[in-house]
Amino acid sequence: METVDDRAVAGASFASRRSRQLHSLSRAHRALWAVILAPFALFPLVVVTIGQAGGDPVSNPIAILLYGLAAGCLPFAVVLIMVMQVWARRSYDHRHGGMKYRLVDWSDSAWERVRAAFVSAGLDPDRLRAVSVWDQRANLRARHIPRPTPGRLGRLADWSVPRYNLLYVAGAVLGIAAAVFQNDISEFTDTPVFMVFIACALVAMLPFAWRHGSRQIRLNLRDPDNIVIIPSHWRPQLRREPKATVRLLHEISHVRHGDPGMRRLLAVCPGIGQFLVFVDAATVSSLTANAGVVAAGFVATVTWGILSVRRAARLIPLVHELRADTEACRDAETTAHMVAFLRELQARHSSEEKALRLALLTNGSQIRALRRRLVVPVAMMAGCVLTVISTAVGELTGVLTISV
Amino acid sequence: MQGARDVDVERILAMVDASAAVVAPEDREDLFSEFAEDMRESGRIPGEDSALADDADAGIADTHVFLGIGLTLLGQIAVKVVSVATDMAIERGIREAVTFVVKLFRGNEPGQASPDDVADAVTRQMAVPAELDEETLRLIVRSQLEAWARAEGQPVDPA
Numbered sequence: 001m002e003t004v005d006d007r008a009v010a011g012a013s014f015a016s017r018r019s020r021q022l023h024s025l026s027r028a029h030r031a032l033w034a035v036i037l038a039p040f041a042l043f044p045l046v047v048v049t050i051g052q053a054g055g056d057p058v059s060n061p062i063a064i065l066l067y068g069l070a071a072g073c074l075p076f077a078v079v080l081i082m083v084m085q086v087w088a089r090r091s092y093d094h095r096h097g098g099m100k101y102r103l104v105d106w107s108d109s110a111w112e113r114v115r116a117a118f119v120s121a122g123l124d125p126d127r128l129r130a131v132s133v134w135d136q137r138a139n140l141r142a143r144h145i146p147r148p149t150p151g152r153l154g155r156l157a158d159w160s161v162p163r164y165n166l167l168y169v170a171g172a173v174l175g176i177a178a179a180v181f182q183n184d185i186s187e188f189t190d191t192p193v194f195m196v197f198i199a200c201a202l203v204a205m206l207p208f209a210w211r212h213g214s215r216q217i218r219l220n221l222r223d224p225d226n227i228v229i230i231p232s233h234w235r236p237q238l239r240r241e242p243k244a245t246v247r248l249l250h251e252i253s254h255v256r257h258g259d260p261g262m263r264r265l266l267a268v269c270p271g272i273g274q275f276l277v278f279v280d281a282a283t284v285s286s287l288t289a290n291a292g293v294v295a296a297g298f299v300a301t302v303t304w305g306i307l308s309v310r311r312a313a314r315l316i317p318l319v320h321e322l323r324a325d326t327e328a329c330r331d332a333e334t335t336a337h338m339v340a341f342l343r344e345l346q347a348r349h350s351s352e353e354k355a356l357r358l359a360l361l362t363n364g365s366q367i368r369a370l371r372r373r374l375v376v377p378v379a380m381m382a383g384c385v386l387t388v389i390s391t392a393v394g395e396l397t398g399v400l401t402i403s404v
Numbered sequence: 405m406q407g408a409r410d411v412d413v414e415r416i417l418a419m420v421d422a423s424a425a426v427v428a429p430e431d432r433e434d435l436f437s438e439f440a441e442d443m444r445e446s447g448r449i450p451g452e453d454s455a456l457a458d459d460a461d462a463g464i465a466d467t468h469v470f471l472g473i474g475l476t477l478l479g480q481i482a483v484k485v486v487s488v489a490t491d492m493a494i495e496r497g498i499r500e501a502v503t504f505v506v507k508l509f510r511g512n513e514p515g516q517a518s519p520d521d522v523a524d525a526v527t528r529q530m531a532v533p534a535e536l537d538e539e540t541l542r543l544i545v546r547s548q549l550e551a552w553a554r555a556e557g558q559p560v561d562p563a
Contacts, residue, residue, distance in 0.1 A: 090458060099455050100442065110434075134442060134450035136476040141463040229461075232438065232451065233474035236430045247464050254462040263460035320462060342465070349467040 011331065018326055021360070025323045028374045032319065035312040035381040036269050039276035039305060042385065044072035045392050046280045053395040053402050054286070075272055082268045084216050085164070087146035090264075092161040094145050101131040104230065114238055117245040118252075121330060128252060130228040138231045142251045144260035145227060147219040153212045224261035228252060243337045249328035250338075256327075259320040270313035277305030277384065283391040286402040301387045308380035315374060318353055322360050335361055412486075413443055415555055419482040420475055422551030423544045428473050439475045449483065451476030470535050477533070478544065481526060485548050488525045492517060502556040505549050519546045 048068045051058070058064055106115050106125040118125045148154035160167060178185070188194060219225075228251045230238070237244050254260065285298040329335040339361050346354045359366035394400035417440050424432035442450040451474070486501070493504035496517075508519050523545040526532075532541060 090460075093456050097456055099453075100446075102438075133455060134439075134476065135453075135455045136451040136474060137454045137468060139463045139465060139469050141461045143458055143461050229455075232435055233431065233471055233476065236434045237471055239434070240430065250464055251462070259462045260458075260460050263462065267459065317462075324462070345465050345467045345469065351466055353466060 014332060018329070021326045022323065025319055025326065029316065029319050029323070031378050032312040032316050032374070035308050035377050036266075036273050036316075038381050038385050039273045039280055039309065040072075040075050042280045042388050043075055043276050044068040046283055046388065047071035049283055049392040049395050050286065050402070053398075075276055079265070079268050079272055080213060080217070082272075083264055084213070086264055086267065087216060087220050088148070088157045089161050089164070090144075091146040091148050092158055095148075096158075099133055099135070101133050101229075104130040104132055106130075110239060113240075113242050114245055114248065117242055117249070121249060123249075123252065128228070128255070129225070130230055132230045132232050132235060135231045136233065138229070140231065140234055140247055140251055141229050142226055142254035142260050143229050144220075144258075144264060145225045146216075146264075147225055149212055149215045149219070153208065153215070157212075220261065224258055226255040226258055226260050228255055243334065246328050246334040246338050247341065249330075249334075250324045253324035253327040254320065257320070257323065259324070262320075263317065266313055266316055270309050273309045274306045277309065278302055280388050281305070281384075283388050283395060283402075287391065287395075288401045288403045297387065297391075301384050304380040304387075305384035308377040308384065311373075311377040312381075315377065318356065319374075321353065321357055325357055325361060329361065410444075413447060415486070415552060416449070416479060416482045417443060418555040419485070419548040419551045420478045422554075423478050423482070423547045424475060426547045427540060427544055428475070428478065431472075431475055435475055439479075443479070449476060449479035452480060470533060473536060473540070473544075477536075478548075480530070481532075481541070481544055482548050484526045484530045485522060485545055486552070488522055488529065489549070489552075492522070492525070502553060505553050508549060509553070519549050522549065 045068070048064055048071070051067065052064070058067070104111070106118075106128065115125045118128065148157060182189075228248070230248075238248055281298050281301040284301050285294060287294050287297075325338060329338050339358060342354050342358050342361070346358065356366060356370055358364065359370065391400060395402050420439070421432065421436060424436065439450055489505055489508075490501040493499075493501045496504065498504045498507075504517075508517055508522070510516075520542050523538075523542040526545060527538070527541060
């Protein structure tokens with residue numbers, strides 16, 4: 001016979017287990033992002049090492065520092081440019097895609113029960129943005145809506161979105177033509193007039209590029225607009241059944257942590273990261289040592305690095321889902337509802353992601369396997385980073401020699 | 405349903421209203437006014453076109469969640485019922501589809517089509533979700549045909 005004390009104890013142990021899970025999931029999330037960003041962090045070290053030890057040493061430490069900083073910013077600039085194109089396209093599609101989005105008014109009496117569930121979960125309903133849309137084939141989801149830069153720069157970005165392919169092809173054609181005909185036009189391009197023209201064009205364009213880039217960072221990275229999209233056919237269920245609100249809380253957890261916005265970065269960063277692993281391993285590949293040892297070391301470093309970045313990129317969305325589940329299920333009752341919901345979906349269409357989510361919610365046996373999966377990329381990247389740093393330090397201090 | 409005429413839109417709305425009253429009363433109570441408003445504005449069934457999929461979306465599950473028969477599905481069934489009934493009427497040499505629909509419910513002659521035949525034709529021609537069983541579909545088609553006949557027999561009130 002369960003007494004009030006028993007229930008209180010069960011509640012307290014549930015709460016402590018939940019907060020422990022949230023802590024370890026946050027740690028896992030940070031570790032996986034560190035794996036993806038490690039090649040970015042190593043890049044300036046590698047550039048400076050190859051520059052210094054490769055036979056063109058600069059003696060001024062300030063120059064070395066600036067050189068390293070510039071090299072360090074370059075990969076992030078590439079990521080930013082690629083992500084800004086994605087933002088421009090998604091923002092354009094959202095505003096001109098023809099879908100009619102209705103803003104949800106939480107103070108409407110029809111949403112009373114849902115609002116009460118938010119308040120009891122400690123959330124402020126007035127800060128939760130949600131829209132409803134007619135879309136039969138859609139599930140409840142959280143989406144990042146990129147904001148356009150206000151003014152003419154934003155309109156120019158909108159103009160370019162439908163013409164992306166045209167612009168790419170034009171750029172490729174011009175580039176190839178310039179390369180093919182470079183001898184023919186060299187008498188024109190080698191003149192100081194042309195250099196001055198190029199310099200002036202760059203100086204004129206840079207302020208606009210800087211302004212657009214910094215505005216986009218402020219609008220879409222620092223304070224992104226993540227909203228919950230509620231398909232209209234979900235509304236009756238959410239309003240009538242308080243237990244179904246746990247699904248909405250799952251999406252709101254995604255919104256609070258900015259998961260959809262982060263996934264846009266996740267579409268770009270791992271690709272650049274894998275390329276940087278290859279570049280960073282130059283400290284190993286350029287060593288003057290036994291060719292076999294160098295080759296083996298290079299292959300090992302590159303393999304660890306690339307595999308760990310790929311795994312981390314695949315695991316981060318899973319960690320997002322696990323964290324959202326844990327945050328949404330605040331007591332045993334809501335957990336039971338979420339478990340039933342996932343089991344029903346799993347029965348119809350089984351997937352590993354749902355199995356792992358169920359395991360975490362029910363404390364199933366797969367949790368240990370999940371922990372191992374989360375540790376593997378961290379361990380592999382640690383090996384890669386150690387190799388690169390140790391060879392770089394060796395080369396800088398003269399212990400190892402390189403031939404570039 | 406490109407550029408549907410007002411009469412067609414009102415007919416579909418009447419059919420959806422009637423069938424929703426039978427199989428999806430909560431949806432009807434909650435959403436029908438919005439459904440009607442959007443359909444009158446665009447001339448298309450709301451929800452039929454899927455929003456552009458965004459890979460960065462964080463969805464509740466990787467599988468589509470079927471939440472019961474919704475107004476969009478009823479609208480799609482209604483459109484298909486109208487097209488099937490019109491085809492069957494033309495086959496039998498009847499010019500006005502609504503005359504054929506009225507005859508369906510009389511069931512006088514042998515070899516006469518019945519509303520269930522229309523339902524079977526709809527199942528064959530349309531991808532009906534697996535969760536919708538045959539009995540419910542026949543009920544929906546029957547109520548929609550009745551609503552169609554009623555709507556044509558009296559002036560439609562576009563409230």
